[in-house]
Amino acid sequence: xxxxxxxxxxxxREGDSSVINCTYTDSSSTYLYWYKQEPGAGLQLLTxxxxxxxxxxxxxxxxLLNKKDKHLSLxxxxxxxxxxxxxxxxxxxxxxxxxxxxxxxxxxxxxxx
Amino acid sequence: NAGVTQTPKxxxxxxxxxxxxxxxxxxNHNSMYWYRQDPGMGLRLIYYSASEGTTDKGEVPNGYNxxxxxxxxxxxxxxxxxxxxxxxxxxxxxxxxxxxQETQYFGPGTRLLVL
Numbered sequence: 764x765x766x767x768x769x770x771x772x773x774x775x776r777e778g779d780s781s782v783i784n785c786t787y788t789d790s791s792s793t794y795l796y797w798y799k800q801e802p803g804a805g806l807q808l809l810t811x812x813x814x815x816x817x818x819x820x821x822x823x824x825x826x827l828l829n830k831k832d833k834h835l836s837l838x839x840x841x842x843x844x845x846x847x848x849x850x851x852x853x854x855x856x857x858x859x860x861x862x863x864x865x866x867x868x869x870x871x872x873x874x875x876x
Numbered sequence: 877n878a879g880v881t882q883t884p885k886x887x888x889x890x891x892x893x894x895x896x897x898x899x900x901x902x903x904n905h906n907s908m909y910w911y912r913q914d915p916g917m918g919l920r921l922i923y924y925s926a927s928e929g930t931t932d933k934g935e936v937p938n939g940y941n942x943x944x945x946x947x948x949x950x951x952x953x954x955x956x957x958x959x960x961x962x963x964x965x966x967x968x969x970x971x972x973x974x975x976x977q978e979t980q981y982f983g984p985g986t987r988l989l990v991l
Contacts (some may be wrong), residue, residue: 796979805917805982807881835878851919862982863934866911868918 767867774873781839783870785852790833792854797837799825800849800869809850810837810872848872862864878902880983882967888989889957894946897952897986907970909980910934910942910948912963919966925950957990964988 766788776842779835787795792814799809812826812835819826824840835852849869881897887958900910909924911934921934925944943955956963964983965989968980 803985805984806967806978806980807982851955863921863924865921868916 764786767854767865769850769852769867769870771868772871774795774875775842776875777842777844779842781842781872781874783834783837783839783848783850783872784851785837787833787835787852787854789854790830792833794855795826796851796855796864797833797852798851798866800851801853802848806851806866837855842872842874844874844876846873880969880981881966882965882974882983882985882986883945885984886987887906888991889919890991891958893957895957896954897965897967897988898949899951899983900949901967901969901981902948903969903971903981904947905969905981906972907954908944909968910940910950910952910968911930911966912936912961912967913966913985916964922952922965944987959990962990 768786772858796811797809798806800806810821810824810826813829817828823840839846849871851866853864853871901906906927910922911919912922913919920936921942922936923931923934923942925931930948931942931944942949964985966985967983969981
């Protein structure tokens with residue numbers, strides 16, 4: 764299975780940029796997802812990147828992938844209090860019949876007003 | 877379209893009691909999942925059902941049973957609850973798609989306290 768390492772906590776001031784980092788072990792990861800869990804709620808897919816890409820931008824979100832170092836990051840520009848949540852980095856291979864995702868512990872982002 | 881629904885939202889049990897957590901999805905998804913989330917442990921897969929009629933163990937299946945009643949419903953049963961099963965339980969579903977498209981849709985969770 765996939766092993767993922769993320770910092771457990773990150774604290775930023777409202778309006779600043781947040782950067783959440785992730786390192787993973789499986790070099791065959793084809794899809795790399797970021798899931799967000801708001802307080803008291805289930806997880807929801809935030810964004811994703813394919814392994815043949817280095818960067819993906821989606822409004823305030825920028826995902827950077829360094830395949831060589833197996834490092835993924837999520838940058839949130841102009842962080843808002845509504846961005847306070849736990850963020851999970853989820854790498855996934857595309858193996859046939861592979862139905863499972865490994866979520867790990869996630870990074871809890873706290874936004875200070 | 878309600879998405880993934882879970883009942884109950886909150887439950888308190890005594891050690892040794894049994895209960896069934898219910899999950900239903902109205903998105904015609906093939907795969908369904910049960911996770912538990914504990915502080916400091918992240919999200920761990922208990923059981924999953926790749927398609928109607930099949931179920932498989934995940935990372936932490938001991939003490940649980942599941943039933944994929946039909947395509948919509950996937951229930952999780954605790955036969956004899958233990959304090960170690962105090963947790964937040966999430967159900968999720970995933971549509972059939974290209975290999976690797978692993979968007980899972982989550983329910984709001986069931987908070988279970990076992991005394």
